[in-house]
Amino acid sequence: MSDTVDAIMDAAERRIRVAGYSGFSFREIAADVGVKSASIHYHFPTKSALAAAVAHRYNARVVKAADDAIAAGQDVINAWKSVFRSALDDGAKMCLCGSLGATVGDLTPDVAHEVRQFFNAVIASLIAGGLSDERALHVLSALEGAILIASAQGDPAIFDRATSDLG
Amino acid sequence: MSDTVDAIMDAAERRIRVAGYSGFSFREIAADVGVKSASIHYHFPTKSALAAAVAHRYNARVVKAADDAIAAGQDVINAWKSVFRSALDDGAKMCLCGSLGATVGDLTPDVAHEVRQFFNAVIASLIAGGLSDERALHVLSALEGAILIASAQGDPAIFDRATSDLG
DNA sequence: CAAGACCTATCTACCAATTGATAGGTATTT
DNA sequence: AAATACCTATCAATTGGTAGATAGGTCTTG
Secondary structure (H helix, E strand, C coil): CCHHHHHHHHHHHHHHHHHCHHHCCHHHHHHHHCCCHHHHHHHCCCHHHHHHHHHHHHHHHHHHHHHHHHHCCCCHHHHHHHHHHHHHHCCCCCCHHHHHHCCHHHCCHHHHHHHHHHHHHHHHHHHHCCCCHHHHHHHHHHHHHHHHHHHHHCCCHHHHHHCCCCC | CCHHHHHHHHHHHHHHHHHCHHHCCHHHHHHHHCCCHHHHHHHCCCHHHHHHHHHHHHHHHHHHHHHHHHHCCCCHHHHHHHHHHHHHHCCCCCCHHHHHHCCHHHCCHHHHHHHHHHHHHHHHHHHHCCCCHHHHHHHHHHHHHHHHHHHHHCCCHHHHHHCCCCC
């Protein structure tokens, strides 16, 4: 993978997490990276292909971070709590899939599919950690909601208070 | 209030709750209502003025619905749970302020202010109902997250399962 | 009461800017 | 020479927003 591809995906992820799918443009990403917008089309044919690739990478990275924390001995709820919490740290940013999923009607099917896969992966991880179906859904909802509120209010500490009685 | 103004706000609310702030255009709203886009500018000078007005109306309506349920004797958590749940019923739609708040970087300050006011109003209502600060934040997060996941997955029953152990 | 003035709500027509996307050229590397 | 990775230039469509006209209602005033 080239440097440029990574930089494009980094910039796209950053912007999606702040402003959503329709909240970024190829030219903004290009300016962030220091290339021209046509160069982004060279690597990603369409906007939805870029967003889907970003979501796919995000899913893998976040699930791996949780898996690592669990493998290191942390209990499954606290593992996921700290994964979500650390997403807030740089710039009070939303969960990528929360940001996309909140406006699911604005997404192409491929992007929506990645978003749903993320939610399913988190639930599966929580269930694998011993939680019931309903409890897993509740924990995912509480984390996704807490990051949404904290991000909208611009105050990461809200996340901590909203999730203090979770784990 | 004229019929047209209501129809414009109804259409805008519907579209924002499905696709977010950047997910609707004046011409789409105009087509929904059966007028021309210039007529919308007559009633709402800018896009953000329309969105802010829609959010303001939504906040008042939703808070009143919860207040009524509480006044009718329902406990505060179940009152808010049923208010959020009923939002899902017509078309698996998001909470308006959740949809807007998830992409807060895409909003003008006036719209962002309405969104924050909604969250604060829900928290205040929960605290007035006897909950601690942290518990109120947790309930709001859980409801907002549950409606997000259920709406993204297109399955309202997910909301029920995610919130079954809340009240 | 009649007439002119004003207000409301809509329209047609347009604008500048931005959008995602394409075509075709140009270095650099393999 | 062929592939890679970028560029310039451009396109058609869409965007939020504006200008100006028009039809109909209401108010004021002689």
